[in-house]
Amino acid sequence: MPETAYKSGFAALIGRPNAGKSTLLNALVGEHIAAVSSKPQTTRTSIKGIITRPEGQIVFVDTPGIHKPGYTLNRRMMGLVADALAQVDIVLLMHDVTTSFGSGDRFTLDLVKQAAKPSFLLLNKIDRLKDKSALLPIIDHYRKEYPFVEIIPVSALKRENLDRMVDLLIVHLPEGERLYDSEIFTDEIERNIAAELVREKILELTQQELPFATAVRTEKWEEVDDATEIHCVIYVERNSQKPIIIGRQGQMLKEIGTRARRDIEKMLGRHVRLNLFVRVQDEWRNDPRLLDELGIQEK
Ligand SMILES: Nc1nc2c(ncn2[C@@H]2O[C@H](COP(=O)(O)OP(=O)(O)OP(=O)(O)O)[C@@H](O)[C@H]2O)c(=O)[nH]1
Numbered sequence: 001m002p003e004t005a006y007k008s009g010f011a012a013l014i015g016r017p018n019a020g021k022s023t024l025l026n027a028l029v030g031e032h033i034a035a036v037s038s039k040p041q042t043t044r045t046s047i048k049g050i051i052t053r054p055e056g057q058i059v060f061v062d063t064p065g066i067h068k069p070g071y072t073l074n075r076r077m078m079g080l081v082a083d084a085l086a087q088v089d090i091v092l093l094m095h096d097v098t099t100s101f102g103s104g105d106r107f108t109l110d111l112v113k114q115a116a117k118p119s120f121l122l123l124n125k126i127d128r129l130k131d132k133s134a135l136l137p138i139i140d141h142y143r144k145e146y147p148f149v150e151i152i153p154v155s156a157l158k159r160e161n162l163d164r165m166v167d168l169l170i171v172h173l174p175e176g177e178r179l180y181d182s183e184i185f186t187d188e189i190e191r192n193i194a195a196e197l198v199r200e201k202i203l204e205l206t207q208q209e210l211p212f213a214t215a216v217r218t219e220k221w222e223e224v225d226d227a228t229e230i231h232c233v234i235y236v237e238r239n240s241q242k243p244i245i246i247g248r249q250g251q252m253l254k255e256i257g258t259r260a261r262r263d264i265e266k267m268l269g270r271h272v273r274l275n276l277f278v279r280v281q282d283e284w285r286n287d288p289r290l291l292d293e294l295g296i297q298e299k
């Protein structure tokens with residue numbers, strides 16, 4: 001019998017919007033599978049990223065940042081967080097060390113306490129700390145709140161301390177067989193990742209309410225001779241938002257398309273012809289059917 005058995009299991013990335021959960025997911029799998037932006041509420045679904053090591057396999061579950069739900073969309077997003085908390089083996093609570101502990105962090109921490117699972121505290125964005133001793137009061141505060149199995153300062157962006165985090169995670173995972181083939185790094189399908197990459201560019205390039213009022217869906221995906229032809233529909237809520245997405249002489253839509261196409265080509269390793277269409281869909285954030293179609297399902 002081998003000295004240590006193979007380990008496998010699920011770890012949920014939980015935290016406030018903007019903490020850096022999706023940045024960490026992308027860094028861990030080494031691929032751009034989750035949208036990242038400086039705007040809050042970037043992630044709307046739970047996306048799995050898988051890493052396989054000789055000693056174990058970890059399935060990371062990225063989740064939407066925890067916030068007060070207003071629309072059906074946001075209620076479903078919070079349902080996905082509750083679901084992830086209930087289903088995984090280990091919880092990774094991520095806190096952005098450049099922000100101070102507020103009521104949203106209190107609410108988030110209470111959810112982690114209720115889940116009562118083995119939990120790691122990840123203190124993210126340490127690259128932005130001039131003085132690392134600023135971590136000590138944060139660690140102290142969290143340690144008094146919950147018996148975290150590990151408290152690990154990391155930088156998802158600079159990939160600091162991630163190997164150590166993975167090593168420690170494997171130690172705490174249950175014994176078990178591989179859950180996915182070792183080459184698989186996500187269970188997300190390419191057409192959904194493409195739509196997310198388009199949405200990411202919209203978040204990058206637009207301001208105010210537009211990032212929240214926009215959704216993207218891939219409607220056509222076809223392999224033609226030398227390229228993949230992709231049609232994505234961008235949903236906005238009001239007629240007045242359409243010209244903002246399109247921009248003067250179509251410049252904005254063109255820029256969104258160019259940036260997204262580059263990323264999609266990187267993912268597919270193939271030429272892409274990306275066509276974007278803008279559609280006004282009143283109140284889509286409260287439209288159960290469209291939310292289903294967007295993969296943001298009721299739980
Ligand atoms: N300096 C620094 N910035 C980071 C780090 N990790 C993430 N960021 C930035 O923080 C912002 C938010 O990152 P995301 O990964 O989208 O955050 P998230 O927690 O997934 O956010 P939601 O999906 O909205 O819940 C982006 O601008 C990232 O570039 C880090 O380690 N250091």
Ligand SMILES: [Mg+2]
Pocket residue numbers: 021022023034035036042043062063064065
């Ligand atoms: Mg995210």
